[in-house]
Amino acid sequence: MPDRNHQPADDALAAAQRAERDARRKASTEASASAPRGSDAERDQTPLQAGGRAESEATRGAVPDAAQIEHAAALLDAGELVAFPTETVYGLGGDAESPEAVARIYAAKGRPANHPVIVHLAPHGDPQYWVEHLPADAQRLIDAFWPGPLTLILKRAAHIPAAVSGGQDSVGLRCPSHPVAQALLDAFSARRGGHGGVAAPSANRFGHVSPTTAQHVRDEFGSAIHVLDGGASDVGIESTIVDLSRGFPALLRPGHVTPQDIADVLGEMPRLSDGSDASAPRASGTLKAHYAPRTPLALLPFDALERVLSAAQVAGERVALVARASRAGRWADTDGVHFVAAPEDPHAYARDLYGLLRALDRADVARILIEKLPDTIEWIAVNDRLGRAAAAFEARE
Numbered sequence: 001m002p003d004r005n006h007q008p009a010d011d012a013l014a015a016a017q018r019a020e021r022d023a024r025r026k027a028s029t030e031a032s033a034s035a036p037r038g039s040d041a042e043r044d045q046t047p048l049q050a051g052g053r054a055e056s057e058a059t060r061g062a063v064p065d066a067a068q069i070e071h072a073a074a075l076l077d078a079g080e081l082v083a084f085p086t087e088t089v090y091g092l093g094g095d096a097e098s099p100e101a102v103a104r105i106y107a108a109k110g111r112p113a114n115h116p117v118i119v120h121l122a123p124h125g126d127p128q129y130w131v132e133h134l135p136a137d138a139q140r141l142i143d144a145f146w147p148g149p150l151t152l153i154l155k156r157a158a159h160i161p162a163a164v165s166g167g168q169d170s171v172g173l174r175c176p177s178h179p180v181a182q183a184l185l186d187a188f189s190a191r192r193g194g195h196g197g198v199a200a201p202s203a204n205r206f207g208h209v210s211p212t213t214a215q216h217v218r219d220e221f222g223s224a225i226h227v228l229d230g231g232a233s234d235v236g237i238e239s240t241i242v243d244l245s246r247g248f249p250a251l252l253r254p255g256h257v258t259p260q261d262i263a264d265v266l267g268e269m270p271r272l273s274d275g276s277d278a279s280a281p282r283a284s285g286t287l288k289a290h291y292a293p294r295t296p297l298a299l300l301p302f303d304a305l306e307r308v309l310s311a312a313q314v315a316g317e318r319v320a321l322v323a324r325a326s327r328a329g330r331w332a333d334t335d336g337v338h339f340v341a342a343p344e345d346p347h348a349y350a351r352d353l354y355g356l357l358r359a360l361d362r363a364d365v366a367r368i369l370i371e372k373l374p375d376t377i378e379w380i381a382v383n384d385r386l387g388r389a390a391a392a393f394e395a396r397e
């Protein structure tokens, strides 16, 4: 029986990743067994959110202290940018009501200025302040999923500068559950009479993989951006986005909160956008080619992996092969193949995905081959990100 856990001695990255993962799992088990739950919203979280939150606290290195949070809030107050952890991915934050700060975010990311940015609110922030009108459905979703990985698109209040929504008449709102994000949002909001919001896209250069650790952010921007370190993000992929600005719920981006979770609250399934709706809001997360590593990536049905692998070996190409552990027991690392046994569970897969793509970018492989995952609703968010990453290379060919 092949050893699925086999790692060559020189593969420090993968080994480090595995060690980190094991430590996180252990901490998660310990923390979720003992962690006290505070608010009602916290008690209502799914096990992954709740356990994940505790996990990140338990494994964080130096937790930013009150003075560091105040310093970061003061930077935001002065129109500067601060990268901060959330439970999904790290965000690159600026004052949402300052068109200059928002312009700085676009410039740092190299992102087109007509793309809207999500506004992050403190746990006690008032969504009403930001919108023309808060529909009953929005309040239901807020009650069910905030704080947490759900963004709502709503009609923007007239006094909120259009820059934050790329000139559109809507605004994206989200209240993150990560304690460091909450502390920062609280401190910034307090400086604005309780109404401050932080505009933050993912803290990566436009089109690249989102960061799930402070080091990933440093890898993207060097020392140019001030980063608060809150450990590894637990959810690992960007928030679910639901558009409620057009009279019916529409899913703009799948994430940890699933279409079924939303249907359970609203009593109807959100419409799934297929990219053909011209009236749909522009959203860079909905671009076909996005979230890509630098190394060419291809998604292949399990049955095709063996053939493509042999061809690569004949061509003398060193490739990375990512497949769920249970399906790929017969493979192990060899000279030409860097094998990664991926998690079986969609949430764990999502949590590890971006860190893995970044690690593979540094693993000296010519191509990344990934086993196509089941086309089922539980894999919708992971399939969405993998599909876009692969599309980035299809588009270039």
Ligand code: TXA
Pocket: 086, 088, 089, 090, 091, 092, 115, 116, 117, 118, 119, 151, 153, 154, 165, 168, 170, 171, 172, 174, 200, 201, 202, 203, 237, 238, 239, 240, 241, 281, 282, 283, 284, 285, 286
């Ligand atoms: O999990 C997340 O959502 C992370 C963390 C940092 O909160 N943020 C994030 O931001 O993924 P970003 O900018 O990388 O992706 C946000 C998506 C974009 O596709 C953006 O265009 C869309 O949300 N969005 C924001 N405001 C919008 C609006 N008013 N209308 C339509 N789409 C909007």
Ligand code: MG
Pocket: 201, 202, 210, 285
């Ligand atoms: Mg992004």
